[in-house]
Amino acid sequence: MSDLRLRLGQNLGLLLAIGLFLLFWLVYNGLHPRGFSTAVLIQNANESFVIGAVAMAQTVPVLAGGLDLSVGSVMTLVNCLASLTVSGTPTQMLFGIVLCLATGAAAGWLNGAIVVYGRIQPIIATLASGAVYIGLALFMRPTPGGEIDDDLAWAMTNDITEFCATFGLFDDGEAAWLQPIGWIPMPVVVMLALIFLVWIPFRNSVTGRGVYAIGSSEAAAYMSGVRIDRCKIAAFTLAGFFAGAGGLYLALQTSSGNADVPQAGGYTLNSIAAVVIGGTSLMGGSGGAICSLIGAMVIRAISFNFRIFDIAPLLQPLFEGIVLLGAVSIGAARVFRVKNRLELLG
Template sequence: MADKRSALATNMRQNVAFYSAIAMLVALYLVYNMLHPRGFSAAVLIQNSNESVAIVFLAMAQTVPVLLGGLDLSVGAIMTLANCIASEVVNGSPLQIVLGMIITLATGTAFGLVNGLIVVYGRLQPIIATLATGAVAVGLALFIRPVPGGNVDDDISWALTNDLYEFVDTYGLFDADAGWFQTISWIPVPLLIVVMIAFGVWLPFKRTVTGRTIYAIGSAEGAAYMSGLPIDRAKIAAFTLAGFFAACGGLYLAIQTSSGNADITQAGAYTLNSIAAVVVGGTSLLGGVGGAIGSLVGALILRVISFYFRIVSIDPLLQPLVEGLVLLVAVSLGAFRTLRVKNQLNLFR
């Protein structure tokens, strides 16, 4: 028992940033629900989770290259591309819908793979390589959808953006009014999707040799190389996974809005917000520390802060300013480290 407790304490100590992000999210969301006139209701939870899915996926996408010590400036563009593809192919018969989803996710993943190949075999800096491939992705998205619009199957839109009850009811899987189902039927489907992907894809991946290698590269690439770890494979995998997560975000955005929109400004804004979410979630931009679950929490924190503007009476014109200040303060909190450092040299990279 004592062993377990000290293990937990060590875990807490090593992941201060992660646990404080969770604490902050819980506190923020509790207060939000208390202030909200219809707080603690399923409707609010469903709406909030719907509005958070895209940025959560993008934050997770951004995390993987950041763990390498790199950066992926194309995640927003890949999301936009996936969004536009999905608005073309996710409709028709159930089989066609499933196929459309697979095509969407596969395209995003393939684009991530290309990023990885360029970074590894082209030996370009990730930040500049993905800046360029991002432009290509947005260009392709514009080819597919020069004007916003598109058509996504109504049933799937409805089923995936509501609670479990509606999901079961829409597809008539079983009697949605069954007694045992009542206890979980309020859970929003988007929340479930995010949790499933985060825990079903990221956590198993993190435990593989490739996953551990990503962390090793972020800490010390030279050491990772000398230890015989598969550097190239890990880098390619990191960007591929980023492409996959970004495509998930784009697919969900298409399902949620029933349309595709190749908006360059929006793609850029999502990319930049994903970096912010990664930092707020406790992942170091220098690489090697953090994880996608933290970024999930970080993205939710940023979203909840923006939800506050709806219930707190604040001049809408001041809203972007407050958002910016919150972001700036949040990222500057890490500066306290500079006060604790004993050796000045540790401050420099």
């Protein structure tokens, strides 16, 4: 019983985020004329993917005790690059996708190298590098535009059935096996692939455990033999990869590229909010990318309800701020409770 109570206490932030998401999402679908339909689910998944990927990107440096203010800029840079490269023959599109993801990872690696070898605080280093990435994005796309392969964009922003039909992966007589899973949106499939093929292996690796150790206590991690430099660079590299995935998907969703500076800043701030709402500590050492993904879904679910209740869009930051403040307050209450217990023991 005490073990269960301990686990519930450790995951209180995540449980709160899941509860908030279910509340806002169920209310939205319950009042929507086409609520709980596949079309609404696909729309929700498309609108949530990018902020979810950017929130996951923000999480990894935060776990190491840092903060990456360039995730929105990296997302924008890759979005503009995708509008130039993800078109043409299948080979050319595959090359463009790999190039986009590699560019995101390279931008993250550069952030890590500046932090580690330049001995600059992450918040300052990434603020500067983010400005550089936005400049490169503006160089590539002074005005919104570009072209993404129509079939690829359509397939990746619909469900599994449409994806298979678009690329001719089954004949008419062989589509029955798709019925149980055909309704699942492709953004969900891609996000699950990122979680199971990238995040979970990283979290369970020696480097991933080192990132958590650094966030808990860098001095203790160093004394334990953790390779501090390698872990920090790996954390920022993975952050760039996740941000690049968000930028690539944004290009598929909009079929264009746009070096939108306010949008980049907005995604960066929302990524920090998603990290906090998901229960990941900004001090590092606890939480995870899945927690932040749930936090991002809470933010999106709030925005969904504005369409139902016809509330002025300018009030959206107010409600998001209230939710964020509530999440932070609960986390602070846990800290004070631990402090009071320590005082009693002393």
